Amino acid sequence: MPTRSRSKLPSTSSSTTKTTSRKSAARNAPAIPAIPANFDPDAAATGDGLFGLTTTVAEANLVVIPVPFDATTSYRPGTAAGPAAVLEASKQVDLEDLQYGAIWRAGFTMLPIPREIAALSKKARAAAEPVIAAGGAEEGNRAHAKALAAVNAASARVNAHVAKEARAILDSGAIPALLGGDHASPFGLIAELAERHPGLGVLQIDAHADLRDAFEGFSFSHASIFHNVMTRLPKVGKLVQVGIRDFGSRERAFVEQSKGRVECFYDQHLRDRAFAGGARGSWNAISKDIVKRLPRDVYISFDIDGLTPEHCPNTGTPVPGGLTFPEVCHLLEVLAKSGKRVVGFDLCEVAPGARGEDWNANVGARILYKLLGCTLRTRGLLGG
Numbered sequence: 001m002p003t004r005s006r007s008k009l010p011s012t013s014s015s016t017t018k019t020t021s022r023k024s025a026a027r028n029a030p031a032i033p034a035i036p037a038n039f040d041p042d043a044a045a046t047g048d049g050l051f052g053l054t055t056t057v058a059e060a061n062l063v064v065i066p067v068p069f070d071a072t073t074s075y076r077p078g079t080a081a082g083p084a085a086v087l088e089a090s091k092q093v094d095l096e097d098l099q100y101g102a103i104w105r106a107g108f109t110m111l112p113i114p115r116e117i118a119a120l121s122k123k124a125r126a127a128a129e130p131v132i133a134a135g136g137a138e139e140g141n142r143a144h145a146k147a148l149a150a151v152n153a154a155s156a157r158v159n160a161h162v163a164k165e166a167r168a169i170l171d172s173g174a175i176p177a178l179l180g181g182d183h184a185s186p187f188g189l190i191a192e193l194a195e196r197h198p199g200l201g202v203l204q205i206d207a208h209a210d211l212r213d214a215f216e217g218f219s220f221s222h223a224s225i226f227h228n229v230m231t232r233l234p235k236v237g238k239l240v241q242v243g244i245r246d247f248g249s250r251e252r253a254f255v256e257q258s259k260g261r262v263e264c265f266y267d268q269h270l271r272d273r274a275f276a277g278g279a280r281g282s283w284n285a286i287s288k289d290i291v292k293r294l295p296r297d298v299y300i301s302f303d304i305d306g307l308t309p310e311h312c313p314n315t316g317t318p319v320p321g322g323l324t325f326p327e328v329c330h331l332l333e334v335l336a337k338s339g340k341r342v343v344g345f346d347l348c349e350v351a352p353g354a355r356g357e358d359w360n361a362n363v364g365a366r367i368l369y370k371l372l373g374c375t376l377r378t379r380g381l382l383g384g
């Protein structure tokens with residue numbers, strides 16, 4: 001049940017039933033879970049679940065996979081703490097949404113944060129530090145070679161873990177989503193979805209192109225996620241990048257030589273179009289152009305640094321420029337109304353500040369709620 005535990009009214013017995021087993025049989029049409037009569041979405045959240053709700057995995061139409069992994073962030077670490085911070089911040093988000101209505105009714109939840117991945121992240125990060133400090137693995141440096149092997153093995157384990165969770169969610173008939181962690185986290189999820197939706201389109205909102213080939217020697221670096229996706233997953237049909245403003249010459253060439261398989265809406269070009277004015281310069285026209293480039297089945301990969309850095313001051317690699325919160329909300333709503341289907345999404349690189357500042361996670365939780373609204377709307381789980 002999508003109930004939010006409250007301090008004022010006692011919960012119904014059904015709302016506190018604890019179910020942790022995942023559905024084994026695939027369902028045909030996902031049902032919208034029933035809501036207890038005394039549920040008040042406006043009450044303060046005291047529950048442990050995402051947005052203070054207590055929907056179980058067995059009931060959920062959408063399940064979020066938390067990935068507390070951050071081995072290769074080059075500028076500063078911290079995104080491994082993202083899932084816990086966003087979970088905590090989500091309890092402060094008001095549940096009524098102007099664009100999507102009662103998103104909370106649709107039934108979503110997050111898996112427990114896996115301790116073994118958090119421990120693996122710490123170990124891999126320690127191994128990676130000297131290589132990152134040296135600006136990348138040095139040829140012939142045996143310590144670096146050993147560190148690379150350890151980090152790459154850890155990344156492979158994360159990919160396998162995410163793919164396994166994604167398979168179980170998909171087999172149960174629910175929609176998978178992911179909360180990182182650094183931007184390398186969702187590879188296993190995108191791989192599973194591409195198998196089930198050949199020709200899958202990816203909408204990437206990001207400051208960085210993430211098209212580097214093995215950045216600093218790490219095969220599964222956060223800066224290589226879409227190089228890996230586009231070279232290792234032939235069933236991904238299209239990548240549409242938005243907000244990109246930090247990239248190398250080889251990344252730019254990768255886009256240009258992709259024969260349209262990768263399309264990049266560089267941040268500067270979006271601004272130039274707006275500065276030129278006229279109907280073509282409106283954000284609504286730009287959003288429609290972006291969405292038009294996507295095939296029917298869409299995966300959204302949201303790197304929080306795609307937003308302006310005021311929205312994510314503690315993210316791993318902040319860059320000036322970027323999208324504002326309302327621009328992103330509008331783009332997602334245009335996608336939600338386009339007739340396309342969002343088959344999964346991720347939100348990555350949210351990092352709480354070193355002193356526990358909660359602004360980053362606050363923004364992250366609100367973006368997560370919008371991603372849920374957009375996705376669930378395209379799947380007929382939110383009504384009109």
Ligand SMILES: [Mn+2]
Pocket residue numbers: 183206207208210222303
């Ligand atoms: Mn990224």
